[in-house]
Every structure is written in structure tokens, then in C-alpha cells.
Amino acid sequence: MNIKSISLLVVLSTLLLVQSCSALYFELNGGTTKCFIEENPKDTLLVGNYVLEDLNPQAGISTPLALSVIVTDPENHEVLSKQMGASGRFAFQTLIGGEYKICISTNSSKWFGPTIKTRLHLDIQVGANANDYEEIAKVEQLNNLEISVKRLNDRVTQVRKEQSYQKAREITFRNTSESTNSRVMWWAILQVVVLCLTGMWQMRHLKSFFKAKKLV
Numbered sequence: 001m002n003i004k005s006i007s008l009l010v011v012l013s014t015l016l017l018v019q020s021c022s023a024l025y026f027e028l029n030g031g032t033t034k035c036f037i038e039e040n041p042k043d044t045l046l047v048g049n050y051v052l053e054d055l056n057p058q059a060g061i062s063t064p065l066a067l068s069v070i071v072t073d074p075e076n077h078e079v080l081s082k083q084m085g086a087s088g089r090f091a092f093q094t095l096i097g098g099e100y101k102i103c104i105s106t107n108s109s110k111w112f113g114p115t116i117k118t119r120l121h122l123d124i125q126v127g128a129n130a131n132d133y134e135e136i137a138k139v140e141q142l143n144n145l146e147i148s149v150k151r152l153n154d155r156v157t158q159v160r161k162e163q164s165y166q167k168a169r170e171i172t173f174r175n176t177s178e179s180t181n182s183r184v185m186w187w188a189i190l191q192v193v194v195l196c197l198t199g200m201w202q203m204r205h206l207k208s209f210f211k212a213k214k215l216v
Helices: 003-017 133-140 144-212
Strands: 021-029 033-040 045-054 067-072 078-084 087-093 098-106 117-126
Touching: 021 098, 033 117, 045 067, 045 098, 067 087, 078 087, 098 117, 133 144
Parallel strands: none
Antiparallel strands: 021 117, 033 098, 045 087, 045 117, 067 078, 067 098
């Protein structure tokens, strides 16, 4: 087995171990909205699983918890708007590559009574990790080996999407940088030309002034 084959096996093994997901929790008071950014390439599936934990210290208060999720794409178009209960999941697929803004809020404060306080446990899975391979295996009647190959193929595809997206971003940044450098260069040249013309005009003006005063 040569070095290239060994390197390929290492990469594939790493892909099997990599988990493209993020789990977090934070407090979320009623009437407030918290947003965060997920940057992903085109045609990427994102699935969010959540649980709302009631933090109201007052006893005897029973308020049904609800969660509102609004997702906007890089062009500020609404991709998802959903009202859900105290636990559940939401999912969407990116139509274009870029930064997707996910905004989450809970029930508003009541007119009478305390503000609703909750802790949100949120788990976001991206790409191949968002797929339910157990369900896929049942539907497509795949054995363990076939589903492992499919999972690996999906992760390789996701890596290629990420590489293509990052390459496109690099090209965009490079073009922007080159354009900026070109503008800076021409601005510097224009400044030098203006200074030279101003100096020549001042010299001619002074020369005319001295001649008029018969100093030269």
C-alpha cells in the first residue's frame, strides 16, 4: 500500500468520526429574541432539535411554553417561519451559500404576572449528520455496510460542497482585494499628478508676480 492510499484511508476514517453539529443552551426570557449565524454552502440540510426548560420560580403558574423560529438567508429572504411547542425540531435546506440568520424567541410577557423565563437546549446538525440513516435504511432496505457507505459518501459530498464554497469566497475576496489595491494605486497616482500640477502652477504664478513687481 503506497502513501497516497494510506492518506486516503486516513481522510475517510476522519470523515466518519467528524460530527458537523453544534449543541448549546442559553436562557431566553419571554418577549426577547436571540439570533445567531450559521454559514453553509448551497444545498445543505440543517436540522435543529430543541427543548425548552421552564425557569419560572413562582409556584402555581402554568403557562404553555412556545418557541418561534425565523430563518433568513444571505439576501434577507425569509426561509423558515415556524411556531412550535416546548420541544420539537425544525429543518431547512440552504438554497444559496452564505450566512443564514436564525432568530429564536419564546412567549411574550403576560399583562399580569411574571415574565416567562426559559432555558433553551438547542442541537443543530448540519449536512450528512442531519440525515436519519436509520429511517433511510428502513425505507431503502439497506444493510449496515450499505448504509455506512452511504453515510461516508454523503460526508464526502458535504466536504466537496464546503471546499467549493470556500474557494468561491476566496475568489470573491481576492477580486475585492485586487480591486481595492488598484483603486488605491490610481488614487496615489492622481494625488501625485495633482501635486505636480499645483507646484507648476505656483511656480508660474510666483514667476509672474516677481516680474510684475520687477524683482527679477
